[in-house]
Amino acid sequence: MLSIGEFSNICQVSAKTLRYYAEIGLILPEEINPENGYRYYSIRQLETMLFINRLKSYSFSLEEIKAILHSKEPQEEKLCLELIRKKHLIEREKLELVKTLAQLDADITNLEQGKSMMSYMDNIDVQLTEVPPMYLLSVRKMVHENDFEEEYRNCFGEIxxxxxxxxxxxxxxxxxxxxxxxxxxxxxxxxxxxxxKEYATGTRDFKPGLCLKTVLNGPYSGLPSVYARQMEWAEKEGYKGHDALFEVYITDPSQVTNESGLITEVCYPVRKIKPLRKH
Structure with missing residues (x-):
């Protein structure tokens, strides 16, 4: 048996942390002396503790680790599935970090060249165009931000x-x-x-008319910049929005392996503001 101090030193985990792990039921001491409350761990628990440390290094939460340790399913099977899931999550995070670093580099370059960090907005093209009437088959509902991806799949599948x-x-x-x-x-x-093409039961007329249109090539994270640029353009040129902004997905996100291949049209229906009469 190992005292909590010995166990702590070998596994590089503080005694305070071990007490907390016992408190939440993650790993319990093999034995507690009823007279003095001293805690003891068995040799075989060293591997359990190292296993916990390994999963923590993969960013598993303590709750996730506890679920794996106490799962009624065969541990190897559940563990393999969880590791694959975590690997995919870390890969996505890595891609996000790579994109963030590229954006940082671009911002640093602009600042070193005496440009504004927001100068990329000048490259967002806004076109004033007439969008013809069309028939829409649609599903309209209230959608929470975090549910958009799932609703996108479900609603378009239904349509x-x-x-x-x-x-x-x-x-x-x-x-x-x-x-x-x-x-x-x-x-x-x-x-x-x-x-x-056909007008049928369940379809509706849609007449967007005059719109500001911008084509976004790349990830959807660029959409807020497009919205802002269109609003700036409208204010400067004397136009005002009068109907729902809409996005047209030229490429199917489920068929694109890299976000750089996404193509989205952002259309903002507008009307010319009448100038105030001069007295």
Missing amino acids: FKKIIDRKLTAAAPPMVLFHSEDYTPLGMDTEFAIPV
Whole structure:
């Protein structure tokens, strides 16, 4: 048997941490002396503690580690699935860090060249264009920000099924219309839609008319900059929004292996503001 101090030194875990682990039921001492309360761990528990440390190094939470240790499923099977899941998560985080470093480099370069860090906004192209009327087959609902990806898949899956069942013809790529300006406790008023050639039961007229249009090549993280640029352009040129902003997904995100391959059209319906009469 090993005292808590010996166990602590071997595993490089403080005695305070070991007491906390015992408190939450992660790893319990093999024996506690009833007279003095001294805690003792067995030799075989060294491997358990090293196992816990290894999972912590992979960013597993203590709750996740506890679930793995106490799982009724065969541990090797559950552990393998959990490691694969964590690997994918870390890979995504790595990609995000790589993108962040590239953005940092670009910002540093701009500042070293005497440019504004926000000078990239000048390269966002805004076109004033007339978008023709169309028929939409759509699903409209309140969507929370964290649920958007799942709702995207579910709603477009439902719409495509209706198109097939009703023998309709898709006329353009899928789009999402945002009918509210911000998120509320109930979510954002969101319409998932696919333009179709035929007017049929369940379709609706959509007449966007004059729009500011910007094509975004790359990840959706660039959308806020596009929105801001369009708002700036509209204010400068004397236009005002009058209907739901909508995004057209030229490329299917489920079919794109790299975010750089994403193509999204952002359309902002506008009207010219009448100038005030001079007295």
